[in-house]
Amino acid sequence: MSCSSAPTAVNKGCETLLSKCEIPIIDLEHMGTERCPQKGVVKQVAPKLLKALSERGLALLVNHGIPDCKLKAVYRALDGFCELPDEERVKYERNSASNHGYVKPGLEKVSEDDEKESRHAFNVTGSGGVLPEKEVPGFRDAVDELARDLKSLSAMLLTTLAVALEQPADFLLSKHTKILGPGNESTLRLLYYPPLGAPVPGLTRCGAHRDYGTFTLLAQDSEGGLEVQTPHGERWSRVGHLPGAILVNTGDILAAWTRDQLPALRHRVVIPELCGRGRHSIAFFVHPDNDTRIEPLDTKLTTSVQESAPCRLQKKKNGVLTAYQHLQRRFRETYAS
Numbered sequence: 001m002s003c004s005s006a007p008t009a010v011n012k013g014c015e016t017l018l019s020k021c022e023i024p025i026i027d028l029e030h031m032g033t034e035r036c037p038q039k040g041v042v043k044q045v046a047p048k049l050l051k052a053l054s055e056r057g058l059a060l061l062v063n064h065g066i067p068d069c070k071l072k073a074v075y076r077a078l079d080g081f082c083e084l085p086d087e088e089r090v091k092y093e094r095n096s097a098s099n100h101g102y103v104k105p106g107l108e109k110v111s112e113d114d115e116k117e118s119r120h121a122f123n124v125t126g127s128g129g130v131l132p133e134k135e136v137p138g139f140r141d142a143v144d145e146l147a148r149d150l151k152s153l154s155a156m157l158l159t160t161l162a163v164a165l166e167q168p169a170d171f172l173l174s175k176h177t178k179i180l181g182p183g184n185e186s187t188l189r190l191l192y193y194p195p196l197g198a199p200v201p202g203l204t205r206c207g208a209h210r211d212y213g214t215f216t217l218l219a220q221d222s223e224g225g226l227e228v229q230t231p232h233g234e235r236w237s238r239v240g241h242l243p244g245a246i247l248v249n250t251g252d253i254l255a256a257w258t259r260d261q262l263p264a265l266r267h268r269v270v271i272p273e274l275c276g277r278g279r280h281s282i283a284f285f286v287h288p289d290n291d292t293r294i295e296p297l298d299t300k301l302t303t304s305v306q307e308s309a310p311c312r313l314q315k316k317k318n319g320v321l322t323a324y325q326h327l328q329r330r331f332r333e334t335y336a337s
Helices: 039-055 068-082 088-091 139-164 250-259 323-336
Strands: 024-027 060-061 101-103 119-126 187-193 208-210 216-220 226-229 237-238 248-250 266-268 279-286
Touching: 024 039, 039 060, 039 139, 068 088, 068 119, 068 139, 068 279, 088 101, 119 250, 139 187, 139 216, 139 279, 187 323, 250 323
Parallel strands: 024 060
Antiparallel strands: 060 248, 101 119, 119 187, 187 279, 208 266, 216 248, 216 279, 226 237, 226 266
């Protein structure tokens, strides 16, 4: 249930996956709770989620139980932080060892293209890193409230995915026991893309990339700009905005576990045609516990397995990465500059 009315969408004339009814929408109503999921509903949702992630790499989740007011509270908290003077924000710069903290525009490069990326980001991890509560009162409460809800939603989705893969219900949960705690690199990432008066050549909001972890939960405002590339094609498509929905998309690790039968979704954020406004989004990157080995699982997917496709996460011919090693390698690529 939302605590406020939904924002008005921009660029209504722009064709999107949503407007063409080409994006799976999954209703999580009556799923139960993290500790007490309703088994019958989980079994109904499981094949829908599996089909969405195998064919599209993403789905929109509705009736997920996270009220809109909690998302907007985090948006306001991030706005307050971004309005601080540079000398105040720099106190909270990202710690490379923990991945916690503020990342100013221009420091990251997630794409192989030469485009510059413009966004403010604040990473919240389980490392116990400091938050700007003194400068932005209420920042911690807003983040903690939302983090708890996203963690619970992630646990239910991990259970649902395990059922979809015809594994014990706790099969994936047992590999994600420390989400937002020590020994796990899951991250709540707050994102603000500043407004632009006009398109700037060579500048984008977020370059094309695949996420690093198991899956990502994404909440976003109505500003738009998120585009995805279909897993089995080259076409880029605008996603569109469904008020109150949370998007789930696959990452590298889930793709590796399923031999790319649940492919990692390539996506980007472009500057929309009407680029005068800022854009807010919140990404919850769900990762396995650090010592989890990333190698193909003994799953029972009915789609054909492409045995010739090498595991994306092998560091050498006979080597297998752990979740922590994989993430650190991706971070070195992202912050290479």
